[in-house]
Amino acid sequence: xxxxxxLFAKTHEWVAITTEDEGRFATLGLSAFAVEELSDLxxxxxxxxxxxxxxxxxxxxxxxxxxxxxLYAPVSGEVVAVNDTLPDALETLKEDPYGAGWIAKIRxxxxxxxxxxxxxxxxxxxxxxxx
Amino acid sequence: MTVPQKTKPSDLxxxxxxxxxxAHGGRMVDFGGWSMPMQYSTxxxxxxxxxxxxxxxDVSHMGRLHFHGPDVGRFLDSLLTRRVVDMHAGQIxxxxxxxxxxxxxxxxxVYRLETPGSxxxxxxxxxxxxxxxxxxxxxxxxxxxxxxxxLTRQKADYDVQFHDVTHATTMIAVQGPLAISLVDPLLDCxxxxxxxxxxxxxxxxxxxxxxxxxxxxxxxGCELIVAATDGPPVWxxxxxxxxxxxxxxxxxxxxxxxxxxxxxxxxxxxxxxGHELTEQTNPIQAGLGFALNLQNRQFxxxxxxxxxxxxxxxxxxxxxxxDGKRVPREGYTILHAGQPxxxxxxxxxxxxxxxxxxxxxxxxxxxAPGTTLQIDIRGKLHRAVVVPLPFYQRGLLSARKSLxxxxx
Numbered sequence: 001x002x003x004x005x006x007l008f009a010k011t012h013e014w015v016a017i018t019t020e021d022e023g024r025f026a027t028l029g030l031s032a033f034a035v036e037e038l039s040d041l042x043x044x045x046x047x048x049x050x051x052x053x054x055x056x057x058x059x060x061x062x063x064x065x066x067x068x069x070x071l072y073a074p075v076s077g078e079v080v081a082v083n084d085t086l087p088d089a090l091e092t093l094k095e096d097p098y099g100a101g102w103i104a105k106i107r108x109x110x111x112x113x114x115x116x117x118x119x120x121x122x123x124x125x126x127x128x129x130x131x
Numbered sequence: 132m133t134v135p136q137k138t139k140p141s142d143l144x145x146x147x148x149x150x151x152x153x154a155h156g157g158r159m160v161d162f163g164g165w166s167m168p169m170q171y172s173t174x175x176x177x178x179x180x181x182x183x184x185x186x187x188x189d190v191s192h193m194g195r196l197h198f199h200g201p202d203v204g205r206f207l208d209s210l211l212t213r214r215v216v217d218m219h220a221g222q223i224x225x226x227x228x229x230x231x232x233x234x235x236x237x238x239x240x241v242y243r244l245e246t247p248g249s250x251x252x253x254x255x256x257x258x259x260x261x262x263x264x265x266x267x268x269x270x271x272x273x274x275x276x277x278x279x280x281x282l283t284r285q286k287a288d289y290d291v292q293f294h295d296v297t298h299a300t301t302m303i304a305v306q307g308p309l310a311i312s313l314v315d316p317l318l319d320c321x322x323x324x325x326x327x328x329x330x331x332x333x334x335x336x337x338x339x340x341x342x343x344x345x346x347x348x349x350x351x352g353c354e355l356i357v358a359a360t361d362g363p364p365v366w367x368x369x370x371x372x373x374x375x376x377x378x379x380x381x382x383x384x385x386x387x388x389x390x391x392x393x394x395x396x397x398x399x400x401x402x403x404x405g406h407e408l409t410e411q412t413n414p415i416q417a418g419l420g421f422a423l424n425l426q427n428r429q430f431x432x433x434x435x436x437x438x439x440x441x442x443x444x445x446x447x448x449x450x451x452x453x454d455g456k457r458v459p460r461e462g463y464t465i466l467h468a469g470q471p472x473x474x475x476x477x478x479x480x481x482x483x484x485x486x487x488x489x490x491x492x493x494x495x496x497x498x499a500p501g502t503t504l505q506i507d508i509r510g511k512l513h514r515a516v517v518v519p520l521p522f523y524q525r526g527l528l529s530a531r532k533s534l535x536x537x538x539x
Contacts, residue, residue: 011133034132037132039174040175042458043456061509062132063457063480065390065394065458065479066174066390069132069133070132072132
């Protein structure tokens with residue numbers, strides 16, 4: 001996926017919104033900047049399929065050599081799919097953060113979270129300030 | 132996720148190598164009031180470079196204090212858990228500084244320096260003691276001000292002078308199995324002949340240099356102290372010689388940040404002040420009995436330590452090994468049969484053993500090697516086994532596996 005077509009949370013998760021027959025879906029992952037900052041990832045605990053998540057609340061944990069970090073759900077909804085290949089191939093997060101490195105797919109039940117998301121340009125400005 | 136706070140460089144002290152770190156991709160963070168590199172490449176890569184070749188560490192943030200004067204030996208002996216007055220020039224000792232309650236104020240290295248003009252050698256024990264011996268002490272960065280204040284308060288009538296040479300000097304640790312052979316040709320002394328925990332003044336090219344066979348990684352190696360302004364050329368010279376001794380792609384030496392310094396010292400089970408050591412812990416429970424001389428001595432904390440030794444029921448420092456990938460972090464609760472028995476003080480994913488390891492303090496009844504404990508990792512109990520320390524000892528691992536570049 002092209003980063004310019006994605007939306008970003010201030011906590012560094014990216015979202016691709018798609019409309020399908022069954023409703024609106026958010027595929028999400030972790031930005032390239034965040035993966036670089038975390039460095040030396042050793043573990044990811046994926047959310048369970050079927051779990052209800054709430055925008056801006058933790059839904060997934062990544063463990064690096066140095067620290068453990070929460071990932072925050074960028075939207076509210078139900079987890080309908082997770083990328084099962086990730087735990088055994090964490091390098092995918094770095095090699096293809098916006099494609100093969102996707103983490104989960106959520107059926108959006110509430111649009112409220114969407115207003116907090118920003119486009120890539122705005123997100124990049126935030127990264128420059130943090131970096 | 133939340134990105135760790137980067138340093139606001141203006142508020143922090145800088146080593147003479149600061150600009151080099153920034154120019155070479157060092158991620159700078161606040162460490163004990165200093166702007167220091169956390170890492171340059173990846174932690175795993177830097178860790179393995181040190182375990183298999185040579186790692187270069189800027190440790191200039193460590194406090195370096197010099198002592199001299201007629202009473203210097205007696206003064207230091209009144210504060211240190213280990214006797215130093217009997218040290219010969221060139222000897223180095225690990226010691227602790229305790230408060231009256233036996234709590235640890237800092238863990239330090241004490242160096243008996245060569246006294247200018249007297250050519251005492253480590254072997255000539257009959258050499259008359261110089262009238263004015265001099266010592267160096269290396270203290271933790273975060274404790275430097277506290278220790279300077281403590282020394283000033285304890286000085287009383289001792290005829291001794293001390294001064295802080297931290298900012299005037301650069302200290303570089305060169306660590307790894309190839310460290311000695313890399314640095315030896317650059318020094319005007321026989322480095323392989325220098326024994327562990329010995330030091331001497333020599334020259335590195337045209338620069339005056341104090342070299343010691345010391346380190347904080349569990350590997351062989353040395354540490355160099357030069358004038359602050361000589362730091363960058365000495366640092367670059369070592370890297371250049373490392374590059375010339377190439378093994379395939381790239382050289383044998385690389386700069387290493389604080390993150391890998393932490394994983395290296397943790398595998399070697401070396402305690403870190405602020406984690407395993409605090410003013411609330413005493414040397415006996417920390418497993419540092421080797422750094423105590425209690426017989427026929429008086430020093431601050433002596434009485435308290437005698438008491439701790441007599442009735443030793445304090446929680447003990449232990450090592451823990453876990454399966455899986457979840458890493459116990461500082462402050463996590465340790466349980467035995469469902470009951471809390473202690474806390475983790477440091478934990479990491481061990482790059483060498485490819486599993487989580489931790490150190491912590493537990494009740495003595497739960498601390499025997501082989502005991503199965505649990506650690507509460509973010510609400511879930513994970514099985515952890517008490518193992519003897521250190522986790523890593525150089526030489527013992529090489530037969531098990533060679534550490535190739537297996538990580539992304």
